[in-house]
Amino acid sequence: MTKLLAAGIIYPISDSNWVSLVQVVPKKFGMTVTKNQHDEMVPTRNQNSWRVCIDYRKLNQATRKDHFSLPFLDQILEKLVRKSHYCFLDEYSGYMQIHIAPKDQHKTTFTCPFGTFAYTRMPFGPCNAPSTFQRCMLSIFSDLLEERMEVFMDDFTVYADTFEACLGNLSCVLKRCMKTNLVLNYEKCHFMVIEGIVLGHLVSNRGFEVDKAKIDVITSLPKPAVVWDVCSFLGHAGGSSETLARSPDLYPNCFKKMWILSLTKHRYTERQIRLLTRCRVGADSINLGN
Template sequence: MKNQQDELVPMRIQNSWRVCIDYRRLNQATRKDHFPLPFIDQMLEKIVGKSHYYFLDGFSRYMQIHIAPEDQHKTTFTCPFGIFAYTCMPFGLCNAPSMFQRCMMSIFSDLLQDCMEVFMDDFTVYAESFDACLNNLSKVLKRCIDTNLVLNFEKCHFMVTEGIVLGHLVSNRGIEVDKAKIDVITSLPNPTSVREVRSFLGHAASQPSRPQPEWSRPSRIMEPKLERNS
């Protein structure tokens, strides 16, 4: 779809409602947690080249993290149905991503870089053989049971030889760009104005999550021309 500036905005189809609360004032008063997310390049290099994979997805992401009772009132919001406060961590809180990643790293600490990788609620289990991958899955699922971590069965893929990880196709062949992302770019109409060129550059640059050195050359050629015409 397009926004008010007539720029293309990627959409993700949802078949359920999500409540979004404006926590900007709460976030301003919150001491920031700077726990880092994994480096995508390093994560992909550890995953690639294996014979079998399991791709698991955490159910409702942040909502699996309970909020301490003495802090629940800070999430209070009003709506036409009354006044409510969350007992579990909602999205919109500035420290939610860092807190969730820290929890996942703690839960799977002894399995990371050995048989699995974790990026937020995306868990990739891998091995060099069918039996080894099955054994690794058993370890991960047992850990989920022990910690009451719930998975979304509809988004899980079991015992496959390739799959999409953070926008890239990984397999024993190597790392490839997701064909769906290529199709998005090739389906864009040819830009006919400065605004449309800027929109195209922004949209194309946002697709790959790994560095693309060859992308800098065409964008470097066009940027001075865009500045002169702005």
């Protein structure tokens, strides 16, 4: 809170009609490489920072919704695959690089043990924040999209078929960032690499596949005992469902049946547990490439 206040991102306020509660959660920041249970080296994010989360549910209920569409995951991945070189860029506190109109700042008011404050920059939580941010990024890079880069929120992927072309595309993107005062987080940027993680998928000149670290999480989940155990599985596997659905026999049926089971109110039978086990084992053995 002290850092946000010193940076002018929040300010003290006492006369707002909107007050929301705050919670601070761990934030993953930076990358390292660790071994999984199969003795394979996989990239993992470090947790060495904190994120301030505001409960804006009451504000969101009263907000007129912005229905600007976010890009579809499969469309982005199809454009990125089979390139020779990539640059993966990440904005530094992306949302907070967008200013809030002074007349609306009081709506972001939150209370915490240190006092009551409001934001001057866009925080996480307001329902229209993702649409506002994506529209802004597309406006900034509109002439570079599809040919030189792809943008999903604060993640930029620059690509090309040759090293020289990728370097030229990177130069154009960095110049645009400088021109528009967009700040990048160098600790989360990767330059001139032949593969990397984009939206939970590994992209390269071979195509795309689900991030191995995500599959390790799915296969290591404990046996289900109650509804929430299956909900946990569906939550972890949901981000990979598009790719996993490429298995015509296993995943469409398993996900459909498991979703029905998750709506029940009782403990699971041995037959139902075997269904979950089949999905978990399948996630580890199936060909995940596109």
